[in-house]
Amino acid sequence: MTSTAIAPIGLLFDVDGPIASPVSRSIAIPSIIDDLVLLAASGVPIAFITGRSDAFIRDEVITPLLAAGLADALAVEGNRMFGVFEKGAAWTPVTADGLGDVVVDESVALPDVVVDEVRRLVAASFSDTMFFDETKRAMISVEQRTDVSHDDFLAAQPEFNEASFAAVAAHGLGVRYGDREVKDAAGQVPFRLDPTIISTDIESVLLDKDRGAERALEYFAASGPLPRLWRSVGDSRSDYLMADHLHSAGYDVAHVDVRPADGILDRPYDIITEGDLIHDEAGAAFLGYWVTKLGLR
Structure with missing residues (x-):
């Protein structure tokens, strides 16, 4: 052609x-x-x-x-x-x-301090069912381990979502999860949690x-x-x-x-x-x- x-x-x-x-x-x-x-x-x-x-x-x-x-x-x-x-x-x-x-x-990337916080959260409390995707460049993804049953992951995912939502908000970022949102100092909500069947993504709302x-x-x-x-x-x-x-x-x-x-x-x-x-x-x-x-x- x-x-x-x-x-x-x-x-x-x-x-x-x-x-x-x-x-x-x-x-x-x-x-x-x-x-x-x-x-x-x-x-x-x-x-x-x-x-x-x-x-x-x-x-x-x-x-x-x-x-x-x-x-x-x-x-x-x-x-x-x-x-x-x-x-x-x-x-x-x-x-x-x-x-x-x-x-x-880079304008849609999460701050490094937040990336590090979520990485620590996974290692401390959720590593038995999920892993932190180290290959992402701008967003955060935490994914079901392939050696873990889907039911076990789905059982743990809501607790992770709540904990990561709180962690992101604690760093002053505006973030949305479902019907809930926390605004940043400028009154904006530039990030969101997006749960999928095998992962939870934390990402810019522009993506x-x-x-x-x-x-x-x-x-x-x-x-x-x-x-x-x-x-x-x-x-x-x-x-x-x-x-x-x-x-x-x-x-x-x-x-x-x-x-x-x-x-x-x-x-x-x-x-x-x-x-x-x-x-x-x-x-x-x-x-x-x-x-x-x-x-x-």
Whole structure:
């Protein structure tokens, strides 16, 4: 594909759920790797819009893709892949050599003193069920240990959420958790707690999947023409924000919900589900559909 050709579709993916198994935290279905490489080689622009760190995406996503031939796919002019990490706090192109230089938006980062406080909190009281993610550059993530049952993590998570909410507020930061909020000295609430099924994130309120989608489209637009047709794929209600941005920007978009049991949102664009399949099995089915539709296999 040349830099002047227009791809038939563009893809924005959340990672945990549709690409990486929420159980193993890695790509557990081989066809996902093969199909992502085939689509990238065909000129389809692909972005990973994730709350994960760049280190996680490098190790668990890009490394296996490179081993499966991604380097050759991205060596062709016009083929594009992009990564947005920590919900928009960091980003970089993906090249034939792997991740490029990561740019970090320091304006949305939590103060080091708060990061250290939450790290100590985990070590002192919650290390039996969760761990502090040392790879994050701007946000805080505390995640379920893979050797701990999900029920045990969920039992401990509310207590951690309460303790970390109090710790952040004690340092004078404005922070929101659910319906509660504490304002800073300027009357602002610049941070929030965002619990997920496997973690709790403490992050700037400016970070979310629409910000990540905007960042990815800006990169793609600067390096070649954009398709009119897009699909976003995710397992959380916040992942709909990727499609929200595409829709508001005038693109023909549908969102693929790989965990619809959490509630399908009412949106002015189509919502796609993959029958009874969920998580990475649904992601694999979606990728397989487009590989077949485009005649790549």
